[in-house]
Amino acid sequence: MQLFNQGAVHFNAGRTIEAEECFRRSAEAQPNHPTPRLNQGVSLRMLGRQEDAIEAFRAVLRLDPRNADALFHLAAVLVDQRRAADAVAVYRALVAVRPDYPDAFLVFGNLLMHTDNPEAAETMYRLAVACDPSSASATNNLGASILSQRRPADAAPVYRRGIRLAPDCAEYHKNLGTCQMMAGVADEGTREYEWRVEQPVWKWKRAFPGKPLWDGSPLHGKTILVHFEQGLGDSFQYIRYMPVLKAMGARVIFECQPILKRVLSSAPGVDALIGHGEPIPDFDCYVSLMSLMHRLGTTPGTVPGGVPYIHAEADLKARWRARMDLSEFRIGINWHGNETAKSIPLELFLPMSRIPGLRLYSLQKVKGLDQLERLRGELPIIDWTAEMDTSSDAFIDTAAVMANMDLILTCDTSVVHLAGAMGCPIVMPLKWFADWRWLLDGEECSWYPTMRILRMARRNDWTELMGRVTAHVQRLVDARR
Numbered sequence: 001m002q003l004f005n006q007g008a009v010h011f012n013a014g015r016t017i018e019a020e021e022c023f024r025r026s027a028e029a030q031p032n033h034p035t036p037r038l039n040q041g042v043s044l045r046m047l048g049r050q051e052d053a054i055e056a057f058r059a060v061l062r063l064d065p066r067n068a069d070a071l072f073h074l075a076a077v078l079v080d081q082r083r084a085a086d087a088v089a090v091y092r093a094l095v096a097v098r099p100d101y102p103d104a105f106l107v108f109g110n111l112l113m114h115t116d117n118p119e120a121a122e123t124m125y126r127l128a129v130a131c132d133p134s135s136a137s138a139t140n141n142l143g144a145s146i147l148s149q150r151r152p153a154d155a156a157p158v159y160r161r162g163i164r165l166a167p168d169c170a171e172y173h174k175n176l177g178t179c180q181m182m183a184g185v186a187d188e189g190t191r192e193y194e195w196r197v198e199q200p201v202w203k204w205k206r207a208f209p210g211k212p213l214w215d216g217s218p219l220h221g222k223t224i225l226v227h228f229e230q231g232l233g234d235s236f237q238y239i240r241y242m243p244v245l246k247a248m249g250a251r252v253i254f255e256c257q258p259i260l261k262r263v264l265s266s267a268p269g270v271d272a273l274i275g276h277g278e279p280i281p282d283f284d285c286y287v288s289l290m291s292l293m294h295r296l297g298t299t300p301g302t303v304p305g306g307v308p309y310i311h312a313e314a315d316l317k318a319r320w321r322a323r324m325d326l327s328e329f330r331i332g333i334n335w336h337g338n339e340t341a342k343s344i345p346l347e348l349f350l351p352m353s354r355i356p357g358l359r360l361y362s363l364q365k366v367k368g369l370d371q372l373e374r375l376r377g378e379l380p381i382i383d384w385t386a387e388m389d390t391s392s393d394a395f396i397d398t399a400a401v402m403a404n405m406d407l408i409l410t411c412d413t414s415v416v417h418l419a420g421a422m423g424c425p426i427v428m429p430l431k432w433f434a435d436w437r438w439l440l441d442g443e444e445c446s447w448y449p450t451m452r453i454l455r456m457a458r459r460n461d462w463t464e465l466m467g468r469v470t471a472h473v474q475r476l477v478d479a480r481r
Contacts, residue, residue: 003029004036011043019043027059034060038070045077053077068098076107084115095127102131106138109145116341116459118148136166140175147175148433150440152183170198182436189436190294197288204229204288214287216295220249225286227255228276231338232394233414234290235260236421237437237447240305241292243269253283262393263418266311300439300446307450308423316400323384324404328359329477332402333381334410336368341460342412342431346371346379348466353380355470358477361405363398363415365389407476409469412438420448429469432456 007022020043026036041056057074071094078087091108109124125142143158159176177193258275362383388397
């Protein structure tokens with residue numbers, strides 16, 4: 001007992017190495033007592049000795065198979081090791097022996113969400129909330145599991161309940177915002193989405209001492225600074241709002257990602273386009289790019305600006321066009337996004353590539369090129385990407401190549417936003433649970449009128465979706481003939 005107590009003192013004082021040694025010696029002295037070995041396992045986990053921790057927890061379970069704490073910590077180490085299937089089995093055992101263990105339900109739900117099983121995660125989160133109705137995190141995560149099943153109307157009241165439990169949590173407000181925007185409920189959606197900038201993890205929040213944040217008030221005779229946030233595609237999508245500010249009588253400065261300055265230079269309504277890091281001209285007020293939805297009160301039915309509002313450079317367009325066979329039906333494809341879940345396996349383009357009179361052109365950069373190399377010789381595709389956008393200016397050649405295509409076929413990436421802003425004909429195969437801006441249903445897109453959305457019918461079933469996409473492309477080629 002003395003060794004165990006010494007271990008507890010060391011542990012509480014943060015001396016984990018000494019604590020682990022005391023707990024180990026205590027366990028050796030009391031081989032039939034599970035508690036010293038359990039505490040040793042916790043100490044080992046904190047020291048990063050995961051395999052030793054696993055063995056300690058399994059030793060506890062050999063003595064006491066229903067020890068809930070050992071099951072909980074064992075599952076957590078397995079999650080740390082990315083052994084999801086093993087962790088799921090341990091969590092199932094845990095919830096069987098302790099149906100009143102809210103932390104177990106919560107973490108198990110998180111694991112199920114990570115393994116793309118929101119239906120089972122919803123069950124775990126409901127149990128967590130039932131055990132602890134005051135848990136804001138379990139309530140918020142329950143909302144996420146419901147939303148991931150494409151049920152925003154059911155998720156919204158759950159998110160609101162989480163906000164009532166933790167009214168100052170910016171993440172919960174933001175989650176409600178994305179939920180409602182996905183459902184097309186723009187007023188509450190854009191209002192709650194404004195909380196995103198208050199999240200501790202948010203890296204795009206800006207402050208300009210002495211300059212007010214624009215609140216939607218009149219702009220006549222004033223200069224407004226709009227600064228970018230989030231991804232490259234968001235700048236392509238939301239630069240359409242600049243003419244609206246201009247029509248309100250403002251002088252508009254847009255601060256963009258430096259690599260986009262050249263490709264965005266053709267966009268209307270911008271009096272001064274500067275790259276982040278360049279000196280900013282004087283201004284009267286400022287606003288974050290994606291806050292313009294809320295400040296201007298736009299809805300999916302009132303998205304401003306027609307297309308095209310970004311244009312490829314004429315000389316580059318002509319230069320790339322001269323290298324193409326204009327008798328072919330030309331399709332520019334982009335198959336890999338920042339997330340694997342929204343990326344299309346390249347081999348699913350093989351049936352399309354065999355359509356007579358059709359030619360595929362690669363628009364893929366950086367990620368996903370390993371698939372192209374693997375299928376080289378099997379997939380007929382023109383790949384000029386090594387020659388494209390080789391300067392510090394991104395998308396310049398990509399835009400010029402796309403301007404010469406009969407169709408752009410891309411997953412949800414920055415490419416789709418640039419193509420949409422240019423007014424290119426687009427087909428976007430969309431994963432089952434997608435970003436809020438594409439809403440839940442329908443083939444038309446309020447952001448980009450030249451785009452057709454073909455949606456996944458079942459989660460992770462790219463094969464069936466790409467079969468429909470290929471049939472659609474076949475009809476387009478036949479119509480051209």
